[in-house]
Amino acid sequence: xxxxDALADRDRVFDFLVPAxxxxxxRHGPILYLEDVNVSFDGFKAINNLNLTINxxxxxxxxxxxxxxxxxxxxxxxxxxxxxxGQVWFGSRHNLLTKNEPEIASLGIGRKFQKxxxxxxxxxxxxxxxxxxxxxxxxxxxxxxxxxEQRSRIDEVLETIGLESLCGRQAGIxxxxxxxxxxxxxxxxxxxxxxLVDEPVxxxxxxxxxxxxxxxxxxxxxxxxxxxxHDMGFVRSIARQVTVLHQGSVLAEGTMDQVSNDPKVIEVYxxxxxxx
Amino acid sequence: MSLSSTPSSSSxxxxxxxxxxxxxxxxxxxxxxxxxxxxxVTVLHLALPAGHPLHVSSYTVTLLGKYLCYALLAVAxxxxxxxLGILSLGHGAFFALGGYAMGMYLMRQIGDRGVYxxxxxxxxxxxxxxxxxxxxxxxxxxxWFAFLMVMLAPGLLALLFGFLAFRSRVTGVYLSIITQALxxxxxxxxxxxxxxxxxxxxxxxxxxxxxFDLRSDATRxxxxxxxxxxxxxxxxxxRGIVGSKLGRVCIASRDAEAxxxxxxxxxxxxxxxxxxxxxxxxxxxxxxxxxxxxxxxPSEFSxxxxxxxxxxxxxxxxxxxxxxxxxxxxxxYAKTVFTGVMPDAWLFALGGLFVVVTVLLPKGIAGLxxxxxxxxxxxxxxxxxx
Ligand SMILES: Nc1ncnc2c1ncn2[C@@H]1O[C@H](COP(=O)(O)OP(=O)(O)OP(=O)(O)O)[C@@H](O)[C@H]1O
Ligand SMILES: [Mg+2]
Numbered sequence: 001x002x003x004x005d006a007l008a009d010r011d012r013v014f015d016f017l018v019p020a021x022x023x024x025x026x027r028h029g030p031i032l033y034l035e036d037v038n039v040s041f042d043g044f045k046a047i048n049n050l051n052l053t054i055n056x057x058x059x060x061x062x063x064x065x066x067x068x069x070x071x072x073x074x075x076x077x078x079x080x081x082x083x084x085x086g087q088v089w090f091g092s093r094h095n096l097l098t099k100n101e102p103e104i105a106s107l108g109i110g111r112k113f114q115k116x117x118x119x120x121x122x123x124x125x126x127x128x129x130x131x132x133x134x135x136x137x138x139x140x141x142x143x144x145x146x147x148x149e150q151r152s153r154i155d156e157v158l159e160t161i162g163l164e165s166l167c168g169r170q171a172g173i174x175x176x177x178x179x180x181x182x183x184x185x186x187x188x189x190x191x192x193x194x195x196l197v198d199e200p201v202x203x204x205x206x207x208x209x210x211x212x213x214x215x216x217x218x219x220x221x222x223x224x225x226x227x228x229x230h231d232m233g234f235v236r237s238i239a240r241q242v243t244v245l246h247q248g249s250v251l252a253e254g255t256m257d258q259v260s261n262d263p264k265v266i267e268v269y270x271x272x273x274x275x276x
Numbered sequence: 277m278s279l280s281s282t283p284s285s286s287s288x289x290x291x292x293x294x295x296x297x298x299x300x301x302x303x304x305x306x307x308x309x310x311x312x313x314x315x316x317v318t319v320l321h322l323a324l325p326a327g328h329p330l331h332v333s334s335y336t337v338t339l340l341g342k343y344l345c346y347a348l349l350a351v352a353x354x355x356x357x358x359x360l361g362i363l364s365l366g367h368g369a370f371f372a373l374g375g376y377a378m379g380m381y382l383m384r385q386i387g388d389r390g391v392y393x394x395x396x397x398x399x400x401x402x403x404x405x406x407x408x409x410x411x412x413x414x415x416x417x418x419x420w421f422a423f424l425m426v427m428l429a430p431g432l433l434a435l436l437f438g439f440l441a442f443r444s445r446v447t448g449v450y451l452s453i454i455t456q457a458l459x460x461x462x463x464x465x466x467x468x469x470x471x472x473x474x475x476x477x478x479x480x481x482x483x484x485x486x487x488f489d490l491r492s493d494a495t496r497x498x499x500x501x502x503x504x505x506x507x508x509x510x511x512x513x514x515r516g517i518v519g520s521k522l523g524r525v526c527i528a529s530r531d532a533e534a535x536x537x538x539x540x541x542x543x544x545x546x547x548x549x550x551x552x553x554x555x556x557x558x559x560x561x562x563x564x565x566x567x568x569x570x571x572x573x574p575s576e577f578s579x580x581x582x583x584x585x586x587x588x589x590x591x592x593x594x595x596x597x598x599x600x601x602x603x604x605x606x607x608x609y610a611k612t613v614f615t616g617v618m619p620d621a622w623l624f625a626l627g628g629l630f631v632v633v634t635v636l637l638p639k640g641i642a643g644l645x646x647x648x649x650x651x652x653x654x655x656x657x658x659x660x661x662x
Contacts, residue, residue, distance in 0.1 A: 119535070
């Protein structure tokens with residue numbers, strides 16, 4: 001219900017969602033641009049000539065069977081995995097292949113992992129505090145004190161993700177769905193330009209899923225969002241553009257209806273189901 | 277640990293003592309207990325006559341001072357192991373380097389009162405027929421320089437080692453193994469006479485520290501108190517780090533290093549800085565240890581010693597700081613008693629103790645103290661969740 005309130009009262013609540021001024025140049029095209037990317041693990045081609053373009057402010061869903069390379073694609077964008085060949089650009093200015101994870105994160109790319117990894121030994125509040133956009137060098141971190149403004153931003157995010165009452169508890173005690181929400185909250189604290197969200201609704205109840213869908217759609221426009229998800233109902237509820245990945249490359253792209261009527265896509269999904 | 281999966285069982289709450297409110301209180305308690313202990317020992321030593329049953333002898337004062345140095349070393353190890361997740365099996369090397377820096381100062385203080393009466397060269401150099409001081413012995417006649425080196429030498433080694441190791445993201449068992457290799461290599465090097473640190477015999481026959489006779493009771497008491505103050509300061513420095521946002525970044529990278537990187541923190545720099553601070557604290561501990569035991573030799577670099585330190589911390593309770601102090605003092609007290617009675621059985625006793633505590637008290641002795649609090653919060657949790 002807090003989310004609905006939040007949605008109703010846009011002016012007040014959403015100032016913390018406005019991205020911090022970021023040096024990303026999107027005047028000449030997309031915010032994220034992947035061209036002919038290839039990755040192989042011990043000879044196995046996990047990503048095969050992948051081409052992908054995400055426009056500024058877009059909400060893009062990426063679907064595909066298990067092992068299609070969705071998570072690997074996010075690993076490449078965030079600097080965790082280095083591709084064997086290809087180009088990855090953030091705006092027209094930043095070549096992501098020349099940067100490491102913290103640099104990419106501070107350019108404004110935030111990520112929610114497939115397996116929720118919150119810091120279980122720390123409180124919910126501390127998790128959000130660490131994620132907050134701030135000077136992350138060692139000495140400033142040692143001497144950091146929360147300003148009133150920062151504290152109220154954390155409170156706002158806590159409200160958005162519905163975890164106010166658990167704010168002082170350790171993240172380790174949260175349910176799976178609550179951990180997913182905390183991760184999304186951590187993503188919001190970073191004020192990224194581009195959000196990469198890997199399977200956000202796994203382990204969530206129907207209600208929690210609805211709230212997640214609302215939140216993600218409300219983010220689009222101001223920020224660009226890439227969502228990887230298996231749950232077709234969820235994808236249908238939020239999707240504008242859908243990309244289908246299969247064996248490391250793009251199989252189809254379009255609206256949910258176009259894609260789900262594409263014979264290639266039907267074959268891949270039916271084939272996968274028959275095998276299973 | 278991983279056996280339990282329900283939220284109300286011990287696993288997710290097991291780290292509760294790491295959160296701030298407890299630590300603030302525990303710091304005040306720790307400092308108060310330490311100050312009280314120092315005061316009691318001082319009074320019992322000075323005020324009571326030697327024959328009195330409660331009199332604390334000079335020998336005991338020095339022994340306790342030694343324990344305090346070990347406790348500071350254990351706190352330094354807990355800082356990197358308990359909070360940063362770096363299991364250093366080579367902290368003895370930093371301890372020994374601090375000890376050697378102090379030893380070199382004490383050697384130069386001997387002056388011409390050595391067996392060979394050389395005004396500049398320590399006895400072992402005369403014995404080796406050296407005619408001048410090696411370059412790295414210069415400056416150690418000045419106390420300020422030597423005391424600076426007590427922290428700089430271990431700090432620089434940690435900086436170099438940590439830079440190489442953390443930059444290439446060596447972690448876990450591999451890191452532990454190379455820290456063992458580091459201290460082992462240093463031990464072999466310091467055994468060599470040509471290194472210029474007295475070889476096998478190390479540095480000994482000290483006389484004075486800052487003009488105070490090391491054999492006098494007053495100096496010994498002073499060193500004991502200095503060790504206590506160093507422990508208190510080291511503890512406060514570590515608590516300051518651990519209680520800051522940087523400390524929370526440490527805990528976060530201990531548990532999910534990759535995740536911290538994606539938040540934009542340079543984990544390897546955090547590791548490097550904290551590792552260097554820890555090494556410098558270990559160096560200070562070594563420098564206070566040496567004048568109290570009267571000798572420093574390469575056996576302090578022994579890989580076994582560094583492993584023992586980790587056992588102290590594990591027994592006391594990792595990730596609490598005060599647990600490390602408790603562990604270091606208890607184990608070393610047990611060692612003193614045990615080696616007096618049955619010298620050969622000590623390693624078995626230590627091993628046995630370690631096994632028993634790991635099985636029965638996975639959180640160490642400090643875990644016993646937090647158990648009650650955890651029970652409290654368990655009930656709170658049950659009330660909170662419908
Ligand atoms: N580090 C790695 N080493 C070896 N193989 C890997 C590695 N990472 C991924 N793979 C392989 O690459 C393929 C793509 O994996 P990826 O995790 O990207 O799939 P996914 O589309 O995210 O699947 P899922 O829907 O199950 O999450 C899989 O076959 C996986 O086994
Ligand atoms: Mg995946």
